[in-house]
Amino acid sequence: MSGSDTLPSSAETVIVGAGCVGCSAAYHLSQLGREDVVVVEQGPLFETGGSTSHAPGLVFQTAGDKLMSKMASYTRDLYTELDSFRSCGGIEIAYTEERWDFLKRKREWGRSFGVEDGELLSPEEVEAEIPQVNADVVHGGYYVPSDGKADAVGASAAMAERAREKGVEFYGNTKVTDLDVEDGRIRAVDTEKGRIDADEVLVATNIWGPLFGDMVDVDIPLMPCAHQYLVSDELDELAGADQEIEQPLLRHQDASLYFRQHGESYGVGSYNHEPLLVEPEDIYGPDKLDDLGLEYPSLREFTEEHFYENTHPDHDRSAYDCAKELVPALGDCDWETEMNGMFCFTTDGMPVLGETEDIDGLWWALAVWVTQSGGVGNVVAEWMENGVPRLDGDLVDVTDAHISRFQDHAGSHEYVRDRAAQQYQEVYQLIHPREQPEGKRGLRRSPYHPRQEELGAEFYDSDGWESAQWYAANESLVEEYDVPDRPEWLSQNWSKAHGAEHQAVRDRVGMYDLTSFTPIEVTGDGAAEFLQGLLANDVDVSPGRVRYTPMLNEAGGLLADLTVSRLAEDRFLILTGGGRSGSEQGRWISEHAPDDVDVTDRTSGLCGLGVWGPSARKTLEDLVETDLSHDEFSFFSVQETHLGSIPVIMLRVSYVGELGWELYAPMEYGAELWDQVWEAGEEYDVVAMGDATLNSMSLEKGFRLWGTDITPEYNPYEAGIGFAVDLDTDFVGKEALVEAKEAGIDQKIVPITLDEPGDVVDTGRPVVADDEVIGYTTRADYGYSIDAGIAYSYLPVDYAEPGQSVEIEYENRTYEATVRDEPLFDPDRERILR
Structure with missing residues (x-):
C-alpha cells in the first residue's frame, strides 16, 4: 500500500493489476517520466493471486515469432538487473527424429532473433547437464545457457519499488467494480473503495480480462485454462544439490511436459491432458479460497485423472508415464505439491496489446506469460507515452499482438472456446506452420467458393476466410512444367501444383x-x-x-x-x-x-x-x-x-x-x-491461381509483402520503397523520415538467391557472412521463372551490394547464396506494360 488505504480521487494513469505485467508497465512508464500513476490490485501486493503468484517462471527465449523472442530476452535482462532471475539455462529435448529436426530449426530462429548462445547437444551431453534424465530415450537437445527462471513475484515487487521512487502509487486489496466510459473516452475506474478519475487506464488482469471487456462492451477473445504443476519430495538423485547452482530447465515437448529443479526436489509441469477451460466469471473469489483449501484465485483443485490417465487428444500415454520414462526418479516419488494453475490463451496464442479502438485512453496488456512480461511492459509503456511501440528503444512490430487484429467472429464465445482449447492443446505440439485448424471453418467465403471447390482448391484459414492456396486441377500441369522437389519439412502442406500454377500464369492467364x-x-x-x-x-x-x-x-x-x-x-x-x-x-x-x-x-x-x-x-x-x-x-x-x-x-x-x-x-x-x-x-x-503462386510470383518481382518485407520496424528507405515517398508533401511521420534520410540508413532489404538450382529455404533463417549473423530471411520461396531459390533479408549496407556472397543456415545445413539486384524477373517491366 502507498501511504494509506485512501485512494486518490484522480490520476493521469490507472493500471488495473499488480502482477508482473502491470508492475512492468508502471515501472517503465515511471522511467519515461510519468509521475501521476496509480496501480490498483484486487489481491494483496505483490503475490496477487493471479498467474504471477504461481507461475513457475520459465524463461525460454527462443520462439518462432521475433517479437516474442525479443520480449523474452528483454525480460531476462531486466529481471537479472532486478535480482529476480537465475540463468540456469534451458534444454528442450527431442524424443523423436521429427522433434530433433525441429530443434535444429529452432536454434536457427534463436540465431536470427538475437539468442546467440544456443547449441545442439547429444543425448550424452543432455545427461551431463541434467543427470537424472534417461539419455536412452533422447535424440538430442537444444540448450540455451542464458535461459532461466524468473521470480515473478520478486520481480513485481522490485519493479514496484523503483516505480514508487518515481511517484507511482500502489493499492492492494482494491477490487475494480466498473470502468466508466463517456463520449468514447475512458473517464474513471470505480472500485469498492472509491472512484478514481483517469485520463488513461491500462488493464493488465490476464485471466480476468474478458470481465473487464464486458464492463465496456469490448470483446476480449481469451479463455482462462488450467494446467498441472507438481513438486516431488526430495529425490536421492538431487541429494546435496548446491542451492546456488541449479540444473537447466527441461522441456519434453513431445509429451507436453516441462521440469525445473526445486533444491533437492523436482517440479513437473504438464499440458498433457484435455483442455481445462475456465469461464472468467467462474474463477473463485478470495472469499471462497479457505473453504476450498486453495491459496490463490487462479488455482483449481488438482485432478489426479489428468496426470495419471491419458486425456490429451493427441497423446497416447499419460503425463505420469511420460515423466517417469524421461526422469525415472519420478516413478518412486511422492508429491509435496499438486495443483491445477490457471493462465490463459487467446484464439491465436498471442497477447492482447494496445488501445481500444472506440474508447480513447483504454489500454490492454493481456494473455502474457512471465516469459515476456518485462518486455510487454516496456512495449506498452512506450506506446502509451510516445505513441509508437518500442522495445529497449527499438521500433517493434506488434501487428500479431494488436487488439485490433481480431475479426468480428472472434467475439463469439463459441469461437473463443474452440480456438483457445486448440491453442492449449497444441502449445507444445510439433505443429507445421501451414497446418490448418479443423474447427470453426468456413466462416467467411467468397462468392467464388463453389467454383474453387470444383477445381480442388486447398483452403487455408485466413482470419476466418477460406483462402485457396493452390488447386488440385493444376496438378496435371506438373507434366508440362518442371517443379523441383522440396525438403521434407517444406514439402508438408505444399503441392507441386503451386510451381506449375506459377509458370502457367507467366505463359497464359490466371484468375486470383x-x-x-x-x-x-x-x-x-x-x-x-x-x-x-x-x-x-x-x-x-x-x-x-x-x-x-x-x-x-x-x-x-x-x-x-x-x-x-x-x-x-x-x-x-x-x-x-x-x-x-x-x-x-x-x-x-x-x-x-x-x-x-x-x-x-x-x-x-x-x-x-x-x-x-x-x-x-x-x-x-x-x-x-x-x-x-x-x-x-x-x-x-x-x-x-x-x-x-x-x-x-x-x-x-x-x-x-x-x-x-x-x-x-x-x-x-x-x-x-x-x-x-x-x-x-x-x-x-486459363488457370486458377492460389496464394502460394501470388507470393512466389511477387517475390520474383521484388514486390513487398506486408508483415514480412514491410513492418513498423523499418522505414521506406530501408524497405526499398523510398521511390513512393514525396517529401514535397506533409504527412504523418515526415519529420522522423527526413531525419532518417539525412542520417543515412544502416540496413536495407535485398534479394538473395541460392547458388544451387533447386535449393529452397524457409523464413526466419540466419544469413551469415564473415562468421557472423548479419540478418535473417524475412521471406523465402522458390523462383520458378528464374529457377532459383529466393530469400529477402535486411542486411547491413556493407553486405547489401549485388554480388556479395553470403550463407543461409537451414536445418543445420549451410546454403551458399548471393546478394542480387532487384527485380530478379523482368527488370525492364516489359511484361507488365505491354
Missing part, C-alpha cells in the same frame, strides 16, 4: 480471388486533403489515377503499403491486405479522419478478382465496356465500367509482374463475375 483483401472507401469534400496529410506519397492526383504509397507512424515506421485509386474529386478507394492487417490499417485511417471525411470498410460489400498474365487483355477485352489497350487504359489507372451487366471497378495494377487488372464488384455479382471471366479465359488455357 482478391475478396479477402480490404477495400476502404474514403469520401467527402476533405478526402483529398486528409489523405494527402496521412500518406507519404502524393495522392492528390487526377480522377482515374492510382498511386502506390507507404503509410507511416509518427516515428517513420511502415504501417502499410497501399494502393490508392482516385475515383472522383471527393472519392478514393484504398486497397490493402486482408484480415488483421486490413483491420489495423483501416483503424489507423479512420482514427485520423476529420469530421468531414467518411471512411468505410467495404470488405463485406465487394468481391475482388485478379486477372493476370500475357492473355489477360484478350480474356477481358470482349467482356468489358471500355478500351483495354495500353494507350487508353494505362498502367496504374482505374476505371468504373461494366463487365457484361456487372458493375466493376477495374484497376490496371499487377502484384505478380504480368499484364493484368484487378476487378472489384458488389458481392452479389461475384459468382457471375467468376463464370464470365473463366468462360472467356478457357480459350487461352
